[in-house]
Amino acid sequence: MxxxxxxxxxxxxxLVDLAAANxxxxxxxxxxxxxxxxxxxxxxxxxxxxxxxxAPALVRSTDLIELDLDGVACAADxxxxxxxxxxxxxxxxxxxxxxxxxxxxxxxxxxxGLTGVPLRAMYHNAAFLAAGVxxxxxxxxxxxxxxxxxxxxxxxxxxxxxxxxxxxLLRAHGMVTVGPSLQxxxxxxxxxxxxxxxxxxxxxxxxxxxxxEPEEGRLADAVNLATHGRAWDLWKQQAMAADSNI
Amino acid sequence: MxxxxxxxxxxxxxLVDLAAANxxxxxxxxxxxxxxxxxxxxxxxxxxxxxxxxAPALVRSTDLIELDLDGVACAADxxxxxxxxxxxxxxxxxxxxxxxxxxxxxxxxxxxGLTGVPLRAMYHNAAFLAAGVxxxxxxxxxxxxxxxxxxxxxxxxxxxxxxxxxxxLLRAHGMVTVGPSLQxxxxxxxxxxxxxxxxxxxxxxxxxxxxxEPEEGRLADAVNLATHGRAWDLWKQQAMAADSNI
Amino acid sequence: MxxxxxxxxxxxxxLVDLAAANxxxxxxxxxxxxxxxxxxxxxxxxxxxxxxxxAPALVRSTDLIELDLDGVACAADxxxxxxxxxxxxxxxxxxxxxxxxxxxxxxxxxxxGLTGVPLRAMYHNAAFLAAGVxxxxxxxxxxxxxxxxxxxxxxxxxxxxxxxxxxxLLRAHGMVTVGPSLQxxxxxxxxxxxxxxxxxxxxxxxxxxxxxEPEEGRLADAVNLATHGRAWDLWKQQAMAADSNI
Amino acid sequence: MxxxxxxxxxxxxxLVDLAAANxxxxxxxxxxxxxxxxxxxxxxxxxxxxxxxxAPALVRSTDLIELDLDGVACAADxxxxxxxxxxxxxxxxxxxxxxxxxxxxxxxxxxxGLTGVPLRAMYHNAAFLAAGVxxxxxxxxxxxxxxxxxxxxxxxxxxxxxxxxxxxLLRAHGMVTVGPSLQxxxxxxxxxxxxxxxxxxxxxxxxxxxxxEPEEGRLADAVNLATHGRAWDLWKQQAMAADSNI
Numbered sequence: 001m002x003x004x005x006x007x008x009x010x011x012x013x014x015l016v017d018l019a020a021a022n023x024x025x026x027x028x029x030x031x032x033x034x035x036x037x038x039x040x041x042x043x044x045x046x047x048x049x050x051x052x053x054x055a056p057a058l059v060r061s062t063d064l065i066e067l068d069l070d071g072v073a074c075a076a077d078x079x080x081x082x083x084x085x086x087x088x089x090x091x092x093x094x095x096x097x098x099x100x101x102x103x104x105x106x107x108x109x110x111x112x113g114l115t116g117v118p119l120r121a122m123y124h125n126a127a128f129l130a131a132g133v134x135x136x137x138x139x140x141x142x143x144x145x146x147x148x149x150x151x152x153x154x155x156x157x158x159x160x161x162x163x164x165x166x167x168x169l170l171r172a173h174g175m176v177t178v179g180p181s182l183q184x185x186x187x188x189x190x191x192x193x194x195x196x197x198x199x200x201x202x203x204x205x206x207x208x209x210x211x212x213e214p215e216e217g218r219l220a221d222a223v224n225l226a227t228h229g230r231a232w233d234l235w236k237q238q239a240m241a242a243d244s245n246i
Numbered sequence: 247m248x249x250x251x252x253x254x255x256x257x258x259x260x261l262v263d264l265a266a267a268n269x270x271x272x273x274x275x276x277x278x279x280x281x282x283x284x285x286x287x288x289x290x291x292x293x294x295x296x297x298x299x300x301a302p303a304l305v306r307s308t309d310l311i312e313l314d315l316d317g318v319a320c321a322a323d324x325x326x327x328x329x330x331x332x333x334x335x336x337x338x339x340x341x342x343x344x345x346x347x348x349x350x351x352x353x354x355x356x357x358x359g360l361t362g363v364p365l366r367a368m369y370h371n372a373a374f375l376a377a378g379v380x381x382x383x384x385x386x387x388x389x390x391x392x393x394x395x396x397x398x399x400x401x402x403x404x405x406x407x408x409x410x411x412x413x414x415l416l417r418a419h420g421m422v423t424v425g426p427s428l429q430x431x432x433x434x435x436x437x438x439x440x441x442x443x444x445x446x447x448x449x450x451x452x453x454x455x456x457x458x459e460p461e462e463g464r465l466a467d468a469v470n471l472a473t474h475g476r477a478w479d480l481w482k483q484q485a486m487a488a489d490s491n492i
Numbered sequence: 493m494x495x496x497x498x499x500x501x502x503x504x505x506x507l508v509d510l511a512a513a514n515x516x517x518x519x520x521x522x523x524x525x526x527x528x529x530x531x532x533x534x535x536x537x538x539x540x541x542x543x544x545x546x547a548p549a550l551v552r553s554t555d556l557i558e559l560d561l562d563g564v565a566c567a568a569d570x571x572x573x574x575x576x577x578x579x580x581x582x583x584x585x586x587x588x589x590x591x592x593x594x595x596x597x598x599x600x601x602x603x604x605g606l607t608g609v610p611l612r613a614m615y616h617n618a619a620f621l622a623a624g625v626x627x628x629x630x631x632x633x634x635x636x637x638x639x640x641x642x643x644x645x646x647x648x649x650x651x652x653x654x655x656x657x658x659x660x661l662l663r664a665h666g667m668v669t670v671g672p673s674l675q676x677x678x679x680x681x682x683x684x685x686x687x688x689x690x691x692x693x694x695x696x697x698x699x700x701x702x703x704x705e706p707e708e709g710r711l712a713d714a715v716n717l718a719t720h721g722r723a724w725d726l727w728k729q730q731a732m733a734a735d736s737n738i
Numbered sequence: 739m740x741x742x743x744x745x746x747x748x749x750x751x752x753l754v755d756l757a758a759a760n761x762x763x764x765x766x767x768x769x770x771x772x773x774x775x776x777x778x779x780x781x782x783x784x785x786x787x788x789x790x791x792x793a794p795a796l797v798r799s800t801d802l803i804e805l806d807l808d809g810v811a812c813a814a815d816x817x818x819x820x821x822x823x824x825x826x827x828x829x830x831x832x833x834x835x836x837x838x839x840x841x842x843x844x845x846x847x848x849x850x851g852l853t854g855v856p857l858r859a860m861y862h863n864a865a866f867l868a869a870g871v872x873x874x875x876x877x878x879x880x881x882x883x884x885x886x887x888x889x890x891x892x893x894x895x896x897x898x899x900x901x902x903x904x905x906x907l908l909r910a911h912g913m914v915t916v917g918p919s920l921q922x923x924x925x926x927x928x929x930x931x932x933x934x935x936x937x938x939x940x941x942x943x944x945x946x947x948x949x950x951e952p953e954e955g956r957l958a959d960a961v962n963l964a965t966h967g968r969a970w971d972l973w974k975q976q977a978m979a980a981d982s983n984i
Contacts (some may be wrong), residue, residue, distance in 0.1 A: 032932075033969035034863075055972035083965075107932060110861050111940035114947045123356050123418045124393040125280075137948070146957035147862040147950070172861045172950050194278075194353060200939050201446050202357035209360045210383070212393070212418050219392035227299075227329075231279035234301035369602050369664045370639040371526075440524075440599060447692050448603035455606045456629070458639070458664050465638035473545075473575075477525035480547035615848050615910045616885040617772075686770075686845060693938050694849035701852045702875070704885070704910050711884035719791075719821075723771035726793035 006066055006074040007044030014042060014182075015061040017236070018049060019246040021102075021186050022056035024235040027242075028190045030104045031056045035174075037102040037189075038088040039182045041066065048092050048101075052079035060246050069093045071152060083148055086155030091178060094159040098178040100185035105174040108196040113169035117203070119196060121212035126195030127224055128166035128188055130217020136161040137171040147173050166221075167192050180225070186235075187228040250314040252321055253290030260288060260428075261307040263482070264295060265492045267348075267432050268302035270481040273488075274436045276350045277302045281420075283348040283435075284334040285428045287312065294338050294347075298325035306492050315339045316398060329394055332401030337424060340405040344424040346431035351420040354442040359415035363449070365442060367458035372441030373470055374412035374434055376463020382407040383417040393419050412467075413438050426471070432481075433474040496560040498567055499536030506534060506674075507553040509728070510541060511738040513594075513678050514548035516727040519734075520682045522596045523548045527666075529594040529681075530580040531674045533558065540584050540593075544571035552738050561585045563644060575640055578647030583670060586651040590670040592677035597666040600688040605661035609695070611688060613704035618687030619716055620658035620680055622709020628653040629663040639665050658713075659684050672717070678727075679720040742806040744813055745782030752780060752920075753799040755974070756787060757984040759840075759924050760794035762973040765980075766928045768842045769794045775840040775927075776826040777920045779804065786830050786839075790817035798984050807831045808890060821886055824893030829916060832897040836916040838923035843912040846934040851907035855941070857934060859950035864933030865962055866904035866926055868955020874899040875909040885911050904959075905930050918963070924973075925966040 018039050025031040038050035046069050051059040065081055066074045071089040073081050088101045112119045113135050121130040136158045138145050149155055149170075158176070162168040166188055167177045177192055179185035202209045212220065239246065264285050271277040284296035292315050297305040311327055312320045317335040319327050334347045358365045359381050367376040382404045384391050395401050395416075404422070408414040412434055413423045423438055425431035448455045458466065485492065510531050517523040530542035538561050543551040557573055558566045563581040565573050580593045604611045605627050613622040628650045630637050641647050641662075650668070654660040658680055659669045669684055671677035694701045704712065731738065756777050763769040776788035784807050789797040803819055804812045809827040811819050826839045850857045851873050859868040874896045876883050887893050887908075896914070900906040904926055905915045915930055917923035940947045950958060977984065 033972050053968065055968050057972055058975070105861060105863060107936055108939070110936045111943060111947075114860060114940050114949065115943040115945040116948075117943045117945060121418070122360060123351060123420070125351060127393075144951065144953045144957070146961045147865075147954060148958070148961055171948055172859070172954070174861070198353055198356045200942065201354070202360050204446065204450060204942060205357060205361040205363045207361040207363060209357075210362075210417055211360065213390065215390045216385075216393060216418070219390070220394070223392045223394055230299065230301050234279050234303055237304070367664070368606060369597060369666070371597060373639075444599055444602045447600070448606050450692065450696060451603060451607040451609045453607040453609060455603075456608075456663055457606065459636065461636045462639060462664070465636070466640070469638045469640055476545065476547050480525050480549055483550070613910070614852060615843060615912070617843060619885075690845055690848045693846070694852050696938065696942060697849060697853040697855045699853040699855060701849075702854075702909055703852065705882065707882045708877075708885060708910070711882070712886070715884045715886055722791065722793050726771050726795055729796070 004068040004072055004074045007041050007047045010042060010049060012061065014039070015049070015064055016246060017182055018064060019059045019061050020236045020239045021182055022051060022059040023239040023242070023246065024186055025102060025104065025189055026057040027235065027238060030106050030189045030193050032105060035102070035104040036082055036084070037100065037185065039100045040092055040098070045096070048088055050082065050085065050088060052076070053082045083150045086152050087149045087158060087176060090152060090155030090159040091162065091176065094156070095178065097180060099180055100182040101176060101178050102185045102189040103174060103176045104189060106193040108193050108200065109169055109175045110172070111200065112196060113171045113173065113175070119169065119192070120199060120209065121217050122195040122198040122202060124212070124220040125191040125224065127212055127217040127220035129192065129195055130212040130214050131165055133167050133169060134161045134163065134165060135169045135171060183228055183232040184225060187224065187231060250318055250320045252312055253287050253293045256288060256295060258307065260285070261295070261310055262492060263428055264310060265305045265307050266482045266485045267428055268297060268305040269485040269488070269492065270432055271348060271350065271435055272303040273481065273484060276352050276435045276439050278351060281348070281350040282328055282330070283346065283431065285346045286338055286344070294334055296328065296331065296334060298322070299328045329396050332398050333395045333404060333422060336398060336401030336405040337408060337422065340402070341424065343426060345426055346428040347422060347424050348431045348435040349420065349422045350435060352439040354439050354446065355415055355421045356418070357446065358442060359417045359419065359421070365415065365438070366445060366455065367463050368441040368444040368448060370458070370466040371437040371470065373458055373463040373466035375438065375441055376458040376460050377411055379413050379415060380407045380409065380411060381415045381417060429474055429478045430471060433470065433477060496564055496566045498558055499533050499539045502534060502541060504553065506531070507541070507556055508738060509674055510556060511551045511553050512728045512731045513674055514543060514551040515731040515734070515738065516678055517594060517596065517681055518549040519727065519730060522598050522681045522685050524597060527594070527596040528574055528576070529592065529677065531592045532584055532590070537588070540580055542574065542577065542580060544568070545574045575642045578644050579641045579650060579668060582644060582647030582651040583654060583668070586648070587670065589672060591672055592674040593668060593670050594677045594681040595666065595668050596681060598685040600685050600692065601661055601667045603692065604688060605663045605665070605667070611661065612691060612701065613709050614687040614690040614694060616704070616712040617683040617716065619704055619709040619712035621684065621687055622704040622706050623657055625659050625661060626653045626655065626657060627661045627663060675720055675724045676717060679716065679723060742810055742812045744804055745779050745785045748780060748787060750799065752777070753787070753802055754984060755920055756802060757797045757799050758974045758977045759920055760789060760797040761977040761980070761984065762924055763840060763842065763927055764795040765973065765976060768844050768927045768931050770843060773840070773842040774820055774822070775838065775923065777838045778830055778836070786826055788820065788823065788826055790814070791820045821888045824890050825887045825896060825914060828890060828893030828897040829900060829914065832894070833916065835918060837918055838920040839914060839916050840923045840927040841912065841914050842927060844931040846931050846938065847907055847913045848910070849938065850934060851909045851911070851913070857907065857930070858937060858947065859955050860933040860936040860940060862950070862958040863929040863962065865950055865955040865958035867930065867933055868950040868952050869903055871905050871907060872899045872901065872903060873907045873909060921966055921970045922963060925962065925969060
């Protein structure tokens with residue numbers, strides 16, 4: 001496979017945003033020592049940007065790599081890409097509306113991926129969950145594996161499971177969230193984790209849960225998309241305060 | 247709607263207290279990137295003070311706006327008010343005894359708003375819950391909405407549900423606490439969240455829960471109102487230590 | 493009641509230990525904005541030392557007051573004693589073996605005080621719980637109250653419930669732990685809270701819990717009493733690192 | 739018992755790694771004020787290195803002691819070894835493949851040791867659990883004890899229970915994890931604790947849990963062993979940032 005030519009430089013402030021997004025998801029308890037978030041190249045729909053294979057807590061602008069939708073890096077300069085870049089590549093391929101993708105091993109969502117109990121929207125912040133959250137079980141198409149999404153085929157199968165939703169769970173692995181902007185994908189990752197934690201508690205009540213209905217979710221998600229900048233501004237400020245040189 | 251004339255300046259130390267209250271509720275895990283706390287204007291009962299629309303962790307005195315009880319800002323100087331200012335405005339209208347209101351999306355109370363399991367007072371710190379905690383389900387009066395309290399009518403309906411209580415839950419949304427002082431409303435927000443967390447655990451025992459009885463709650467709340475200054479002093483000192491320029 | 497004469501000065505390093513103990517219990521999640529820990533006067537069995545009424549996170553040596561076993565302060569110099577000093581006074585009166593007492597509103601133990609599910613020793617660190625943990629319900633002797641232990645009579649009733657044990661729960665209120673040294677009472681407070689948290693989880697398994705048997709508890713507690721200095725040294729070092737001037 | 743002669747110095751960077759491993763396990767919530775992690779001597783299979791008896795949060799290179807497989811220290815220079823060094827010694831004796839051992843009182847695993855509910859692999863990070871996690875109940879061979887592994891015999895019994903597995907639970911006490919490298923044993927300790935926390939949640943769903951199957955676990959563990967350096971690098975960097983002089 002030949003190395004693709006770069007689609008051109010990304011504005012530095014967007015690179016800082018993407019580096020910050022990695023650190024924000026650590027600070028918010030969505031990422032641990034692993035996890036990755038990417039954005040579509042702002043001027044080339046067939047390219048996306050994500051960090052080289054490293055702990056998200058440490059990502060700087062200079063760690064970001066441009067890849068094509070086959071998951072091949074342009075000018076990686078010896079920097080190694082994540083094995084699981086195919087999660088991102090195949091979702092960008094299948095979902096023209098998606099501008100950013102986050103993948104994590106968030107603890108609170110794992111149980112739902114293991115038991116098949118449907119994740120629902122516990123509050124307005126997680127409104128996007130009201131449309132449904134599919135579960136990807138790698139065994140269905142690929143049998144016994146290492147769980148890792150290490151090929152375009154596996155990435156494409158995950159993207160097919162995700163379909164038109166904002167979030168999907170990966171059995172015994174984690175989740176993906178997507179959005180029309182980097183800020184939206186980050187916001188959704190944070191509140192998928194939070195809503196799962198709340199649902200776990202609500203289920204223990206042993207009573208019916210008056211979760212957001214799909215139409216309530218659609219309306220509330222529109223408000224979130226218009227207002228999540230406040231959360232982003234806070235989180236980015238906190239990330240920059242912890243390390244101004246990202 | 248014409249812009250109301252200011253009822254006059256608020257003493258600077260009270261503004262610092264209100265800015266600190268926002269940060270305290272973040273530090274205590276009641277607010278996340280969202281949430282707002284207000285106080286009635288100390289010399290004008292038809293006015294209240296709350297921050298412009300922003301993350302509560304960042305609020306300073308200079309971010310505080312005076313509003314009237316229709317939720318219209320006096321001299322906002324371009325600073326945008328929260329959509330949900332009607333929660334505050336309508337509670338001040340309906341409840342002459344209330345001098346402060348806090349609204350949050352605290353994780354531990356959400357399950358109770360979703361299942362209808364009554365929140366009770368698990369210990370003396372949460373004594374005010376023993377009088378009962380009503381749940382506001384916006385669907386009852388307004389059908390399918392974005393969940394947001396974005397009109398005087400919705401604020402008034404919430405205030406009617408709150409009635410004479412110290413706290414109310416909002417289905418799939420969060421809670422409000424009120425008090426005869428800013429310090430009381432903050433204290434009650436902290437211990438509503440804490441008591442909910444404890445009740446969740448107690449319910450898992452599968453045995454009767456000997457929560458505070460209403461009269462115990464009344465007696466214990468009186469003690470709290472006389473002594474919560476110790477908690478406030480600590481919390482404010484911690485907020486000022488984190489950022490002395492609020 | 494006349495003001496008792498001081499039994500004499502306490503060595504400064506012991507006062508620093510007691511101030512540190514307050515801060516350690518905050519750092520370990522046992523105390524919140526409230527809670528108090530005392531020690532018997534090292535050279536006067538009828539006296540004990542505890543802080544004036546204030547948040548434990550802020551206690552310094554200069555905040556410590558000497559009280560007699562009726563809960564009357566010697567030379568408080570205007571510093572106000574805690575209402576609940578009678579918890580301490582009456583336990584020192586009833587239990588000659590006890591050299592220190594801690595009282596907290598620790599969240600994890602409250603459910604057990606509310607439901608009557610017996611607290612057991614989940615691991616060696618909490619070995620002292622294996623002897624049993626009585627629950628004090630203030631209603632039994634005093635009917636409807638504010639829950640506060642605000643008289644010698646209530647303190648004595650709590651001490652009677654504690655009997656010869658190392659810990660007792662107070663319904664809808666919190667716990668007390670005692671020990672043959674300040675370090676032991678602190679260690680026990682930390683691990684009562686921790687063991688309660690673990691028991692909550694173990695109970696959810698729906699299976700028999702192979703907790704420490706009483707004789708295992710006795711043997712393990714002896715080891716703890718001989719080795720808990722390692723935990724104390726760490727905790728005190730951390731408290732002093734946070735504020736060297738206590 | 740005569741003092742064994744040292745097998746020779748250990749490269750300083752490996753000593754720093756071992757000191758860092760202690761601090762990492764504190765930072766990751768696996769160790770509290772107690773816990774110890776050891777490594778086999780890099781050039782002498784009959785020796786291992788672990789810290790003197792102290793809180794793991796404070797360990798420096800200079801606190802590390804060389805011991806033989808009977809648990810006897812070479813040149814301890816007055817530094818006291820942990821009573822439970824026999825856990826380490828006997829596992830090194832029984833398991834030639836093991837190069838590092840961690841022992842903790844991690845809160846999330848204790849319930850599983852008490853109830854006998856089998857710990858399973860909730861996600862790829864905990865893949866090594868899919869082979870099974872035996873539980874050591876000291877009562878079976880030794881009757882009523884202090885729970886402490888204070889003799890070669892008890893250590894050997896634990897090693898026999900561990901058999902060829904990567905982790906074992908100790909009833910009412912904690913866990914051990916082992917690995918082919920220090921980094922692997924640390925990684926496994928972190929994710930045993932994490933997976934237990936997740937399993938606790940998944941069990942509450944009351945549905946079948948699609949945990950990793952044994953062969954999935956074998957495949958995923960191989961990936962982990964090849965990639966856990968990313969987590970280690972982050973964790974070590976954080977430990978050194980907190981205290982560069984370890």
